[in-house]
Amino acid sequence: MLKQTIKNFVSRLLAAPPNGPERLARDKHGIDRRLVSRHAIKVCEVLNQHGFDAYIVGGAVRDLIVGLAPKDFDVATNATPAQIRPLFRRARIIGRRFQLVHVVFGQEVIETSTFRAPSSGNQETDEHGRILRDNEFGTHEEDAARRDFTINALYYDPIKEEVIDFHQGVADLKNRVVRMIGDPETRYREDPVRMLRALRFAAKLGARIDPPTEQPITRLAGLIEHVPASRLFDETLKLLTCGHAMDCLRQLRRSGLTQNLMPLIDRIFEEQGGEDFVEIALSRTDARVRSGKPVSPSFLFAALLWRLVHQRWQALANDGLQRTEALIQAADSVIDDQTHKLAIQRRYQSDMREIWLMQARFERATVRSIWRLLDQPRFRAAVDFLQLRAEAREVDSVLAQWWMDLANSSEDRRNQMIDTWQAGHTGARNAPAWRRRKRRPRAAEGAGQSESQA
Numbered sequence: 001m002l003k004q005t006i007k008n009f010v011s012r013l014l015a016a017p018p019n020g021p022e023r024l025a026r027d028k029h030g031i032d033r034r035l036v037s038r039h040a041i042k043v044c045e046v047l048n049q050h051g052f053d054a055y056i057v058g059g060a061v062r063d064l065i066v067g068l069a070p071k072d073f074d075v076a077t078n079a080t081p082a083q084i085r086p087l088f089r090r091a092r093i094i095g096r097r098f099q100l101v102h103v104v105f106g107q108e109v110i111e112t113s114t115f116r117a118p119s120s121g122n123q124e125t126d127e128h129g130r131i132l133r134d135n136e137f138g139t140h141e142e143d144a145a146r147r148d149f150t151i152n153a154l155y156y157d158p159i160k161e162e163v164i165d166f167h168q169g170v171a172d173l174k175n176r177v178v179r180m181i182g183d184p185e186t187r188y189r190e191d192p193v194r195m196l197r198a199l200r201f202a203a204k205l206g207a208r209i210d211p212p213t214e215q216p217i218t219r220l221a222g223l224i225e226h227v228p229a230s231r232l233f234d235e236t237l238k239l240l241t242c243g244h245a246m247d248c249l250r251q252l253r254r255s256g257l258t259q260n261l262m263p264l265i266d267r268i269f270e271e272q273g274g275e276d277f278v279e280i281a282l283s284r285t286d287a288r289v290r291s292g293k294p295v296s297p298s299f300l301f302a303a304l305l306w307r308l309v310h311q312r313w314q315a316l317a318n319d320g321l322q323r324t325e326a327l328i329q330a331a332d333s334v335i336d337d338q339t340h341k342l343a344i345q346r347r348y349q350s351d352m353r354e355i356w357l358m359q360a361r362f363e364r365a366t367v368r369s370i371w372r373l374l375d376q377p378r379f380r381a382a383v384d385f386l387q388l389r390a391e392a393r394e395v396d397s398v399l400a401q402w403w404m405d406l407a408n409s410s411e412d413r414r415n416q417m418i419d420t421w422q423a424g425h426t427g428a429r430n431a432p433a434w435r436r437r438k439r440r441p442r443a444a445e446g447a448g449q450s451e452s453q454a
């Protein structure tokens with residue numbers, strides 16, 4: 001306990017900037033103010049007008065400096081939530097432990113939080129050093145010190161167009177280095193998710209991880225197991241949807257973190273063709289992310305785990321189990337095995353199962369089952385999945401294309417396609433009228449397309 005307290009103290013000393021922060025003018029940071037959310041600027045202006053300090057902070061500043069489009073804009077200020085809220089027409093206080101304010105402008109929400117103090121050594125932690133409560137307001141300098149990496153501790157004043165940098169974050173960003181603020185081991189123990197974040201920012205920025213920041217990861221990888229499931233899931237998902245998923249996955253494997261997150265991935269990579277399948281799936285995900293399209297978590301995890309499902313499916317079927325039943329058992333066993341480590345949320349699990357189970361039905365369709373498949377809510381995603389399998393040469397690409405065409409067709413065209421299909425399969429020239437169907441067009445159809453693919 002005493003050892004940890006001393007280590008925390010040293011960590012804070014290390015984190016403290018010797019000569020106060022650097023203030024960088026426009027020509028030193030290069031942020032183009034026109035790319036900054038006008039709503040975030042507005043929040044800073046209003047707070048300034050009321051005598052408070054306010055800055056855009058975190059990922060947005062980092063991304064703007066390197067020329068990436070920020071996902072969202074956060075503001076940090078010395079005003080308390082109770083002082084912030086009345087200054088805006090639509091603002092609400094959220095969070096119980098550490099309150100912050102959501103200032104709402106139409107679709108955009110500017111998350112506005114009060115400067116927070118870092119770990120003091122007096123905080124409540126679990127037996128591994130993980131902070132359980134972290135809810136004290138602090139000074140600007142303290143707020144910078146409690147952030148994870150130097151590149152994430154930059155503050156942009158949109159009125160003076162100045163970046164305030166307590167930890168040489170701009171230099172690290174320009175040199176593409178991910179460096180922990182303070183003592184890396186202590187900071188990973190406080191919050192093991194930072195290990196995943198280090199890998200993600202390195203992949204996203206094409207950066208290297210500073211050796212002292214990288215070195216403890218392999219040794220501490222096991223701490224991931226004590227992180228609450230929902231946070232772990234969120235950070236893993238962010239990692240896989242950062243636009244460089246395959247790099248991240250390789251790095252996860254190198255640092256031993258897959259053992260604690262998705263040990264099945266290691267098994268899949270070791271198997272013939274396993275890595276190729278994952279690579280195809282993830283490069284599609286990356287392409288979607290980079291063109292600003294949404295990615296569905298269930299499709300992504302379905303693809304990551306598929307090769308194992310496929311392998312178990314084939315094995316069970318070879319043992320004489322009926323094919324659909326074999327696939328159901330394979331799917332359940334893979335999901336069960338995965339859940340021991342990273343628990344995938346139930347709603348995603350059920351979508352993954354549906355996507356997988358439809359794969360057997362694509363291969364052995366009848367006229368009736370085709371129409372039933374078309375009614376399935378995850379049909380579109382399952383057809384996209386079939387494309388992926390065709391790309392990996394696991395199924396015939398003509399079959400995959402037929403289903404894709406069917407998914408994209410009008411009702412009349414579907415009737416025609418199914419008639420032709422049936423003629424080819426049974427020798428019958430015309431499908432009996434009772435097998436045809438007139439359906440009301442469904443509003444949801446097509447809309448599913450945008451979110452089904454990964």
Ligand code: ATP
Binds near residue numbers: 146152153
């Ligand atoms: P992204 O582009 O993925 O949103 P981000 O850096 O904005 O990246 P967030 O999770 O949105 O990441 O967090 C916002 C900021 O809060 C970070 O830039 C960092 O300063 C701080 N932060 C987030 N998570 C942690 C953490 N686990 N430990 C310390 N600081 C953190």
Ligand code: MG
Binds near residue numbers: 058059060071072
């Ligand atoms: Mg962010």
